[in-house]
Amino acid sequence: MEPSKEFMFKYKGFYFGVNTSAEHVASLENFEIKDSDIFIATYPKSGKNGTVSKEEINLPLFNHLIQTIERYFFFLCGFNSEPLNLKPCNISDISVPVVLQIIYVTRNPKDVLVSYYHFSKFITTLEEVPDFNIFMERFLAGKVLASSWFDHVAGWYGHAEDFNILFLTYEDMKKDLRSAVLKICNFLGKKLSEEEIESVVRQATFENMKKDPRANYENLPDDIADKSKGRFLRKGTVGDWKNMMTVAQSERFDEALNEKIKTLPIKITWDMNSEK
Numbered sequence: 001m002e003p004s005k006e007f008m009f010k011y012k013g014f015y016f017g018v019n020t021s022a023e024h025v026a027s028l029e030n031f032e033i034k035d036s037d038i039f040i041a042t043y044p045k046s047g048k049n050g051t052v053s054k055e056e057i058n059l060p061l062f063n064h065l066i067q068t069i070e071r072y073f074f075f076l077c078g079f080n081s082e083p084l085n086l087k088p089c090n091i092s093d094i095s096v097p098v099v100l101q102i103i104y105v106t107r108n109p110k111d112v113l114v115s116y117y118h119f120s121k122f123i124t125t126l127e128e129v130p131d132f133n134i135f136m137e138r139f140l141a142g143k144v145l146a147s148s149w150f151d152h153v154a155g156w157y158g159h160a161e162d163f164n165i166l167f168l169t170y171e172d173m174k175k176d177l178r179s180a181v182l183k184i185c186n187f188l189g190k191k192l193s194e195e196e197i198e199s200v201v202r203q204a205t206f207e208n209m210k211k212d213p214r215a216n217y218e219n220l221p222d223d224i225a226d227k228s229k230g231r232f233l234r235k236g237t238v239g240d241w242k243n244m245m246t247v248a249q250s251e252r253f254d255e256a257l258n259e260k261i262k263t264l265p266i267k268i269t270w271d272m273n274s275e276k
Helices: 022-030 059-065 109-122 132-141 149-157 170-175 177-188 194-203 206-211 247-261
Strands: 008-011 014-017 037-042 050-053 101-106 164-169
Touching: 008 022, 101 177, 109 132, 109 149, 109 247, 132 247, 149 164, 149 247, 164 170, 164 177, 170 177, 177 194
Parallel strands: 037 101, 101 164
Antiparallel strands: 008 014, 037 050
16 A cells, blocks of 8 residues: 555655655755754654754753654654754765764664554644554555655664764663763763753653653644644653554564664664563
């Protein structure tokens, strides 16, 4: 089952929401990147992607840098309102200054799939696919917004030695958020006091973000979000795919991606009790 052209179009091999246009996407190929910019790049439902200048990094904004699991991808969906001048970044398509600081966040793809499926019901400009099997096959084929999870991850890791990139995983942040905060501080050359670090860690927990209107987007207008079908921040757990996927679906997923995943220089944490 092919994705509906009512919701997506393809440009240079990548899927975008119909509320934007090929012309607008093409214009971003000349997007000016400054040496002082910081990119946070992720596949949808894995993290937040955007750019901010170093001068804007303060404690409140730093909190947003590590709110990485339930961030929307307004550009891909075609919305014009993009906080902090968010832009999608595909490293193969742009000329990146070597000194640019990039934070790339990965999440295990089964949890990404499940989160994406529920998110597609919540956001009205995404095609709602009632059958999870169909949605999974589209995901595995890269026929969703942002296209292939594997190609996205492999593309960034393939440039690990070429650019100044800090690689993080959502699962590691769930295990030890404080360590992740310190890594980001060191990478950005930011020195925070112990009190500030504890404040960031406390505010950036999933439980506290669910209560924070700046993070939970509870005020999204009804023409963007159908709040009867979900919420912006859903669970934020590791291994939730086990509550959704059948054994057969999990095996099908493994069959399609496991050999490719083995080529990545990372360990995938499928739940908090096992890694491979």
